[in-house]
Amino acid sequence: MELTRYITVGQYLPRSSPLHNLDPRTKILATTALMVTLFLIPSFAGLGLLAAGLLALLALGQIPLGYALRGLRPIAVLLLLTVFLNTFFGGGDAGRTLFQAGPLVATEEGFRRALFVGLRFILLVTAATLLTFVTSPVELTDGLEWLLHPFRRVGVPAHELAMMMSIALRFIPTLLEETEKIMKAQMARGAEFGQGSILRRARAFVPVLVPLLISAFRRSEELALAMEARCYRGGEGRTRMKELRWRTADLVAGACVIAVSTVLVRLR
Amino acid sequence: MSDPLIACRGLCHTYLRGTPMEAMALDGVTLEIRPGEVVAIIGPTGSGKSTLIQHFNGLLRPTAGEVRIAGEDLWAPRADRRRARQQIGLVFQFPEYQLFEETVRKDVAFGPKNLGLPAETIAARVDEALRQVGLDPGRFGDRSPFTLSGGEMRRVALAGVLAMRPSCLVLDEPTAGLDPRGKEELLERIAALHRKGMTLVLVTHSMDEAALLAGRIVVMQAGRVMLDGSPHEVFAREDDLRRIGLALPQAARLVRLLRGRGMPVGDALTIVEARQAILAAVRGMGRGAH
Numbered sequence: 182m183e184l185t186r187y188i189t190v191g192q193y194l195p196r197s198s199p200l201h202n203l204d205p206r207t208k209i210l211a212t213t214a215l216m217v218t219l220f221l222i223p224s225f226a227g228l229g230l231l232a233a234g235l236l237a238l239l240a241l242g243q244i245p246l247g248y249a250l251r252g253l254r255p256i257a258v259l260l261l262l263t264v265f266l267n268t269f270f271g272g273g274d275a276g277r278t279l280f281q282a283g284p285l286v287a288t289e290e291g292f293r294r295a296l297f298v299g300l301r302f303i304l305l306v307t308a309a310t311l312l313t314f315v316t317s318p319v320e321l322t323d324g325l326e327w328l329l330h331p332f333r334r335v336g337v338p339a340h341e342l343a344m345m346m347s348i349a350l351r352f353i354p355t356l357l358e359e360t361e362k363i364m365k366a367q368m369a370r371g372a373e374f375g376q377g378s379i380l381r382r383a384r385a386f387v388p389v390l391v392p393l394l395i396s397a398f399r400r401s402e403e404l405a406l407a408m409e410a411r412c413y414r415g416g417e418g419r420t421r422m423k424e425l426r427w428r429t430a431d432l433v434a435g436a437c438v439i440a441v442s443t444v445l446v447r448l449r
Numbered sequence: 450m451s452d453p454l455i456a457c458r459g460l461c462h463t464y465l466r467g468t469p470m471e472a473m474a475l476d477g478v479t480l481e482i483r484p485g486e487v488v489a490i491i492g493p494t495g496s497g498k499s500t501l502i503q504h505f506n507g508l509l510r511p512t513a514g515e516v517r518i519a520g521e522d523l524w525a526p527r528a529d530r531r532r533a534r535q536q537i538g539l540v541f542q543f544p545e546y547q548l549f550e551e552t553v554r555k556d557v558a559f560g561p562k563n564l565g566l567p568a569e570t571i572a573a574r575v576d577e578a579l580r581q582v583g584l585d586p587g588r589f590g591d592r593s594p595f596t597l598s599g600g601e602m603r604r605v606a607l608a609g610v611l612a613m614r615p616s617c618l619v620l621d622e623p624t625a626g627l628d629p630r631g632k633e634e635l636l637e638r639i640a641a642l643h644r645k646g647m648t649l650v651l652v653t654h655s656m657d658e659a660a661l662l663a664g665r666i667v668v669m670q671a672g673r674v675m676l677d678g679s680p681h682e683v684f685a686r687e688d689d690l691r692r693i694g695l696a697l698p699q700a701a702r703l704v705r706l707l708r709g710r711g712m713p714v715g716d717a718l719t720i721v722e723a724r725q726a727i728l729a730a731v732r733g734m735g736r737g738a739h
Contacts, residue, residue: 194469248468365508366547369539370609371531371563388559391549395595 192310192354193317199430200242200315205324207431211438212312218442219301219308227445228300234441235307242315252310253303260302267295313350322347323425326416340416348404356397363392452520453481454617454648455505455537459514462500462672466512474500476672477514482617487649489659492669493694498652499542501669502619505650506530506537535564538615542622544606545599553579553597553605554590560613571612578612579605582638600631604638617648624658636662660684660698660718668695680718 195201200208215231222228239249253260269285279287313321322343329339364374367388374385462475474497482488482505490498503509504516507523507530516523518533541547550556554575561571576586582604589597594605603623610618623639624632640662643649653659659666659680666683668676670693676683684690684697696702700723704714707727714730717723 245469251468362541363547365503366539366541366544367559368508369506369534369541370560371534371613372559373531373563388547388549392547396546 192313194242194244194248194314195317196243196315198241198243198315200238202430203315203434204425204427204431205316205320206327206425207427207434208312208316209321209324209328211434212308214438214442215308216305218445219305221446222301222448223446224449225297225300227448228297228304230448231441231445232300232304235304235311238311239307242311244311244314249307249310249314253306256302256306260299263302264295264299267298268292318347318350321350323421323423327425340419344416352397352400355400356393359396360389360393363389363396452484453517454484454519455482455650456480456517456520457501457504457514458517460501460504460511460516461513462497462504462509463512464500474672475504475511478669478672478674480667480674480677482648482650484616484648485646486665487643487651487663488665488667489651489653489663490667490669491653491656491659491695492675496669496693497672498669499621500672502539502621502650502652505617505619506534506539508539531564535613536616538610538613538618540607540610540618540620540623542625543603544610545594545602548594548602548606548609551593552591553584553594554586556594556605557608557612560609564613574612574614575608578608581611581642582608583634584608600627600634603627603631604635607635607638611642615647617650618642619650619652621652622654623651624653624655656684656696656698657700657719660700668693681716684718 219228219231222231236246239246268287268291270291277289279289279292281287316324325346326339326343329337329342333339364372368374372385372388374389375382376385457478457480460475460478460480461473464470464472464474476497478497478501480501490501492498500509504511504523505518507516507518507528510524518536521533522528523530523533548556550559557575557578558571561574566574575590579586579589584601584604589601589605594602597605607623618639620639624635627635636658639649639651643662649662651658651662663680666676666678666680667674668683668690675693676686676689684701687697690696697705698718700717700720704717704723704726707714707730712727712730713733715726717726
């Protein structure tokens with residue numbers, strides 16, 4: 182039982198690759214651009230090229246492919262549901278009928294759309310995971326804060342939002358570990374998980390959830406105290422140990438992303 | 450000699466196998482625990498102690514090697530790991546963090562309930578387990594575990610495992626974070642369990658606790674068993690222990706210091722032994738002066 186084995190979202194993999202060395206702002210903006218592009222890409226060819234591009238980026242970031250794909254496991258159900266719904270309801274009445282099961286009609290057009298949406302979904306998640314693989318939580322926060330800064334005038338608490346996000350990211354692995362520990366402790370008392378009806382399975386998690394919640398509250402209180410003990414009082418007047426600095430590499434990376442996106446969106 | 454209760458052979462464990470964070474925690478551990486023994490497992494942080502004990506009741510699956518409980522291979526195709534979990538009661542570090550029920554009684558009943566016992570048997574076992582850890586069932590049984598002190602909560606958690614009537618109790622750092630009195634009380638309860646025939650495995654960072662309770666000490670280092678023997682044998686290897694960041698029990702250090710100053714003191718590992726050794730030496734010196 183190793184939960185961290187299956188849930189890789191929000192996991193940072195410390196390496197020294199060209200991707201790791203980019204400015205976090207570049208990486209956040211590039212990821213956002215790629216995600217928007219994903220929704221604008223009209224053709225399978227475009228998606229295919231983007232997939233190839235992401236594979237190249239994974240290699241460049243020294244992320245093992247198998248490990249990156251593992252991040253898709255928790256969303257497999259959602260993915261299957263998307264494909265299923267699109268197969269039967271996505272195509273409208275257009276296209277040749279593939280097969281029929283009672284009132285459900287699978288059309289060729291629907292199936293094509295299902296594949297398209299499914300692939301888009303996979304690429305979306307992979308792009309997001311790639312960002313966290315190659316960017317440490319601290320860098321992510323700094324980058325986000327800088328990007329949100331202009332919106333402060335309209336009342337967006339940029340620093341607080343960024344801090345909350347980075348704390349949340351930071352605690353995903355910690356809470357997973359904690360969950361694993363509590364599950365093991367309850368298993369040592371004869372508890373079984375993942376057996377019986379759905380109701381029984383859900384009930385079996387009460388002995389895990391209660392201690393987990395208590396410990397999450399305790400942790401947050403301790404963290405708040407530790408931050409206050411180091412004179413944290415929000416973003417006002419706070420300076421950084423590591424100043425963000427644009428480099429040539431960021432310029433090149435940004436240009437590449439813009440060029441690739443422009444081409445992909447037009448590719449038929 | 451009786452059959453070993455727990456037998457590991459060539460036990461290996463690698464965490465997160467096949468990921469970039471792969472880490473080998475156990476590297477060929479062969480170890481036997483016999484009924485009635487009190488074994489302390491010591492070793493520096495990250496030496497594999499906690500991983501090892503999670504193999505004793507089948508919470509982890511060996512990457513290689515085997516684990517047998519009372520002769521039965523834990524990972525044979527039809528092995529009954531639930532039975533192993535009842536026989537080998539595992540108490541994790543800071544076990545009070547696993548309490549979840551509304552009342553102490555209900556929480557202690559969780560284990561026996563999972564075993565599918567009838568209600569009367571469960572009630573009897575809960576009361577018995579609470580008494581074993583020194584909590585009066587009448588006074589504590591209906592209270593919420595979250596209103597208790599840290600030491601009391603830990604004893605409730607211990608009772609939760611005892612209520613399953615294990616033949617062996619495996620404790621990971623049972624006294625960590627307790628105040629001196631809480632420590633002493635808990636150790637006394639654990640010793641009392643052993644006097645009634647319970648086999649004990651104790652993972653600890655405290656050499657004093659190991660020397661006080663254990664009849665045998667296993668020293669782990671980098672996923673392997675480095676030393677395995679009686680407390681006197683193990684603590685005679687001071688240099689080996691120091692090399693991996695461990696030390697001698699306080700009493701042993703005291704008698705060594707005195708010997709260094711020219712006092713003919715015999716060996717001692719616990720406070721009681723040290724007292725006797727020093728008294729004997731003082732008497733001997735007194736006679737010599739006359």
